[in-house]
Amino acid sequence: MKRYYPFNDYLKKKFGCKVYKVSVDAGFTCPNRDGTVASGGCIYCDDAGSRASYCDRGLSVREQILKGIELVRNRYGARKFIAYFQAFTNTYAPAAKLKSIYDQAFVSDDVVGIAIGTRPDCVGEEVLDVIEQYALKRDVWIELGVQTVHDRTLAAINRGHTAGDSLSAIRAIKRRAGLKVCAHIIVGLPGEGAAETIETARELSDSGIDGVKVHCLHVLKGTIAEKMFAEGKLALLAREEYVRRACDVLENIRAGITVQRLTGEAPAERLVAPLWVNGKQRILKMIDVELERRDSFQGKLTR
Numbered sequence: 001m002k003r004y005y006p007f008n009d010y011l012k013k014k015f016g017c018k019v020y021k022v023s024v025d026a027g028f029t030c031p032n033r034d035g036t037v038a039s040g041g042c043i044y045c046d047d048a049g050s051r052a053s054y055c056d057r058g059l060s061v062r063e064q065i066l067k068g069i070e071l072v073r074n075r076y077g078a079r080k081f082i083a084y085f086q087a088f089t090n091t092y093a094p095a096a097k098l099k100s101i102y103d104q105a106f107v108s109d110d111v112v113g114i115a116i117g118t119r120p121d122c123v124g125e126e127v128l129d130v131i132e133q134y135a136l137k138r139d140v141w142i143e144l145g146v147q148t149v150h151d152r153t154l155a156a157i158n159r160g161h162t163a164g165d166s167l168s169a170i171r172a173i174k175r176r177a178g179l180k181v182c183a184h185i186i187v188g189l190p191g192e193g194a195a196e197t198i199e200t201a202r203e204l205s206d207s208g209i210d211g212v213k214v215h216c217l218h219v220l221k222g223t224i225a226e227k228m229f230a231e232g233k234l235a236l237l238a239r240e241e242y243v244r245r246a247c248d249v250l251e252n253i254r255a256g257i258t259v260q261r262l263t264g265e266a267p268a269e270r271l272v273a274p275l276w277v278n279g280k281q282r283i284l285k286m287i288d289v290e291l292e293r294r295d296s297f298q299g300k301l302t303r
């Protein structure tokens, strides 16, 4: 038993078995990289845009899903799947084109859900009209890059949107039948301490989100953050401090919010620092130990 609500528990209860995410790269870019909102992107964004290493942009979405399903079926005996549109901004196209892309994901009834990663300024009503249709039959998640509710930090990391945009997007998504929001939070952003992290967790918890993904700021090769780090302009958290702040997040979000990630990994060849982020199991264990030490659990400090 965890002292928080793992996403796997939610999926097992809903679908009767473990459900595996299959990532696809549908060839999107991002308005924060192509000059529409800004150029250069968020300081931590690299050319892969969070793409899973096994994704092949040369294949169609359908081919990628079929290949990914085969992979996890053979490796884990997986039976049910969520198609995860992960790389860059996966709602950044006209509505008709989005529909033709998402439709390809449903290669069989074993694809029980879809998760779409995007930015708060890219979920207009036409986009939601398209996505809402999938919720009639499937579990539909919009994974929203919120990162923090502090505008000063959002400006410092060149996000190109405000905290108000994030909260408006969450409200717009939650008005749609069946759509669920998973908010991404980055811990250890420039200028933020534990107090700012707690404020982010509380505000998001109150906003009605259904899930969170939390990870520590880390530096990848070829990013603006790499340059800042080399010049001594970017401080990164120690593992112990990250663990404490991850527990702070858990204590300050409602008990019913699914916890979809508590640490982020990066391909070793692209990771600059901190190297400890690639010790996932150790970090998860440390979070368990810290919650036990505090005699605490998810939602303990929610208002």
Ligand code: SF4
Pocket (backbone or CB within 6 Å): 029, 030, 031, 032, 033, 040, 041, 042, 044, 045, 046, 049, 087, 088, 089, 119, 145, 159
């Ligand atoms: S919003 Fe996402 S894809 Fe766009 S620049 Fe930022 S991290 Fe990269």
